[in-house]
Amino acid sequence: MPDSPLTPKAAQTRATILATALQLFREDGYDRTTMRAVAKSAGVSLGSAYYYFASKEHLVQAFYDELLAEHETAVEAVLAKESGFAGRLRGSLEAWLDIAEPHHAFAAQFFRNAADPASPLSPFSAESAPARDGSIALMRRLLAGSDAKVSRRLETRLPELLWLLQMGIVLFWVYDGSPGQQRSRTLVRGVVPLVDRLVRMSRLPVLRGVVDDVLGLLDAIQGSAEG
């Protein structure tokens, strides 16, 4: 797809293709859905479908981007009325659960592909970098304007750690079979005070070693991932 902005008509066509694809993924499964079937259901030519989305993976990346955009809007509303770190974090995680809820059935069947870090659909892949960077930037904003007092060493890395926490909650949510994914909400309510407490304590001399261990571990794993 060209980098220039789409005309309103083109944007509409693109949105129709994406919505159709998500519906087919949900109904027939991700693996069994072809680009041909997406084009046919959306009422566009196969060439047109490929013009907007070079592959099925690009459709999923577009879905991630859409979730992120919705999440950004919801988090801005939380940040505007809440300055406490715990309240902001809880609001942000609960907003994600709200936004993702309609897609839960799709996510559960689709996660088979996304859980493999070698897949372009993994949140850790190079292809997912824009959505990942956007989510980490959101955590940075959440932290920066809050009342949390964090050591300088931790401050630069904490948004990334909070994003990893969010990925852990997403993993839990994907497999959460409780009605309305209530267990995931219980998890968020329980995890936020714990994280808040740890962040507040991170400047205590007694916890400096723990902070160093955590950041060292993060470096080691990322270093070996690149190697």
Added chain:
Amino acid sequence: MPDSPLTPKAAQTRATILATALQLFREDGYDRTTMRAVAKSAGVSLGSAYYYFASKEHLVQAFYDELLAEHETAVEAVLAKESGFAGRLRGSLEAWLDIAEPHHAFAAQFFRNAADPASPLSPFSAESAPARDGSIALMRRLLAGSDAKVSRRLETRLPELLWLLQMGIVLFWVYDGSPGQQRSRTLVRGVVPLVDRLVRMSRLPVLRGVVDDVLGLLDAIQGSAEG
């Protein structure tokens, strides 16, 4: 299968069926392998295969049991010569990576089923309770004879938390595409000193709240799982 001990000949037949099944899972995939194909490759009747294993899931549970038995033997050797908590934990986790390494290709393709907590193959399922309880008991032995000084409140729950840590490492390992799963070994080497530090600090008054938060969270998640 009857609860009475097997004759040596029956034990041999059972072992042959299990080894054949694991080979077929690896070669053809878990989903595509039928009990009929397992029986044929093992040179036994379909009735005989079902006599020893009521379903494909039972074959996987038997595989878990076998891994656990091997791990128990390896951990006993570690505990006999090491009394330091960190050394014992690292030895136990590294022993698991050694034992599981030959099965890595199988685990990666098979994990699609096991990652769903609703699956009988999940480490969290009722069907996996014997293997899970065995692994937690192993963590309890590791802790009890070590030099770790833990608060009484944490002591009873720590084996379960250490087992959850192990499940996290297993998840990482399943998707670890590095040669010989070296990244998982890096993770173990980095995580053990951190856990050791946190366990040592758990009796400090300043960390009592953190311990309470963690245990409360564990209760909340388990409670909502049963509800």
